[in-house]
Amino acid sequence: MDVRQLEKLSVLQDEDSPNLVAxxxxxxxxxxxxxxLRMKELLAARNASQLAHEAHGLATSSGMFGMMRVRQHCKALENLARxxxxxxxxxxxxxxxxxxxxARPLLMTQLGIREE
Incomplete structure (x- = not known):
């Protein structure tokens, strides 16, 4: 978990939206x-192009929230699928x-998110 990524996002928050990052x-x-689950289904269907697309999207969003190992594995899957x-x-x-x-519980703790 790279908390610096969360710090970068915190500039988006202000007094009108203090919980925006969370x-x-x-x-x-x-x-x-x-x-x-969708990526598993795409793999089972041997749909490499859609699998690469999904992996790319998850890599991007995971990196944004500091989930760097998730990002790394998604990038590897994207490259493999291409x-x-x-x-x-x-x-x-x-x-x-x-x-x-x-990493999920670490992100939740870092941002004060509770299970619902």
Whole structure:
């Protein structure tokens, strides 16, 4: 978890929207498990181009919130999916899922987000 990324986002907050980063992070946290599931479905369907697209999107949003291992694994999956085959994609998806599971509580703690 790279908290410097969260510090960069904090400039978006002001007195009218003091919880903007936490609200944005809630959206990320809500959307990520379904995105991982979608990537699994795309892999099962052997849809490499859509898999690369989904991995790219998750890499971008994960990096924005300092989830750097998630980002790294998503970039690796994106690059793999843009290549000639999908050998190793299942392992990368497992690493994405694991990295997300490990970093999720750290992000929530950092931003004071509670489970609902």
């Amino acid at each position: 609200d944005m992070a809630r959206g990320y946290l809500d959307r990520t498990p379904p995105r991982i 290549g000639p085959g999908l050998e190793g994609a299942e392992g990368l998806l497992a690493r994405i899922e694991q990295a997300y599971a490990e």
